[in-house]
Amino acid sequence: MAERRRGLMGAMVLAGLVAGVCTGAAGCSAGGAAAEDGRAADPVETLHRAADTLVAAGTSKARTSMEMATGGTRVTIRGQGVYDYRKQRGELKVLLPQDPAGTSDHRPITELLAPGALFMKNRGAGVPDDKWVRVETAALSDGNLVTGGATDPFAAAEVLRGTRTATYVGRTEVAGTAVRHYRGTADLAVAADEASAGGRDALRAAAKGFATARVPFDVYLDDEGRIRKVRHRFSFVNGQQEEAVAVASTTLLYDFGAPVEVRLPAAADIYAGRIAEE
Template identity: 60%
Template sequence: MVVRKLRRAGGADAVTATAAVVAAVATGLTGCSPGAADAAPPVGAVVANGGKAGDGAAGGSLDAVRAVPGLLVRAGTSKARTALEMATGGTRLTIEGEGGYDFRAGRGRVRVLLPEDGDRPRRRITELFTPGALYMKNRGAGVPADKWVRIDTTTLADGNLVTGGATDPGAAAELLRAARRVTYVGEARIGRVPVAHYRGTTDIAAAARLAPPRVRGALAAAAKGFATDTVPFDAYLDEEGRLRKVRHRFSFTNGEREVDVESTTELYGFGAPVDVPLPPQRDIYAGKIAG
């Protein structure tokens, strides 16, 4: 994972913007109002589920997007890239990660690289996504480098949608179950893969009600912690209906500042082996975290 300082307005601002997301989400997110009504792609366009627009159910933009979580469970596993871009004041930061995810088990592993903090160099954090918990290794703040910190995601104000610096790929997909007012934007490519680009909004509280039990608690926490449940997204689906890329746009206030957060998850290498063993209890840090 790489952190890019896209525009710098001072070192302190850069670190503050990162800490606002990686350490905790202060207050609620604000989204934008719902967009245009559901629209089907033009006849002949490449659409999800291997069909052509106008072929009945295969051409339904809303149905195609809402079907994403189930199709990912059917696919089993994939490799994943994550990016969390933040903007506050005159500073923009992008935190990137890479790993893999098992959609049947609801577990994933991503490695992230945090930015410099004063004289402290960048440090790499390993994150494990599991149902109801986030594990972080090399967390810093007084935690030994060989120990893991376990965080109950149902206690986080954002349900771990942005807190860890990378959105849980399973949660990112589950948000699409409650997609609404979806429009077909057009054909695109993710690498060499042709995809259909859809745009719409989702409702976090509705997604929590529709989600399977393993992610329901975290999404329910996010629904309570955000100022609004409405979150805009762009989703890119391949010809089999599998999610190749999704971008959610959040914003929240940190003190008197408004922080814009754009979270992107890209999936590839479907079927690749993904092993996410949980750390033994003896390796989980039980002391006090400095901050």
């Protein structure tokens, strides 16, 4: 089991890194609020606009969770941070799961997200503590939807630009906020064609690299159309295993308008040496 768990962790490694209830007085029966909301807007068109709505919102805080499962083994990686949707920059602290023995001496990994790039600090495996590792997201077979252990919040929204089918499920709540729940399937190739210039190449890489370009999702929008929660389900085949790895990536967005300042590392602060395998 320990070997399988290490294998599952390896599925996330880039050079060693694990790189409701109804609300409202009228209720939410199929003939009530759900039917009313269903008449208000087409779900597919609504979700196509979700990323642009985040840009209009400016900034937010974010929490992430990435669950990986294969062969009966499951691990979870969690993150928390902030994001600027206009600059497409964010900062997350990503916490790796415990090792098979139930202990963990991993320090949180700091990740800076930017168009076309992922920067990681506290990377370990021979990287000096004061240096960053820089990764070109378009060079990753998953476009960094999975590798970093957290899906870039704006990339998560841009996946919805590829929504092919969607249904309105009904009203519920996320963290005390009234939201509309939608469920559907997005096509990564279509999302890439419609994406912003900064996210296009990464999504194209993901469309080619995943076991399937079709991504099932559940998304929850507040009354202003902003994403409050989105959950994607990805599937890919690890090069060291024949069986597919199922990945469920959840992103929670809150505290819109929060101050965000993300400074990318200077060239001198980026590690240029070989990254050892852990």
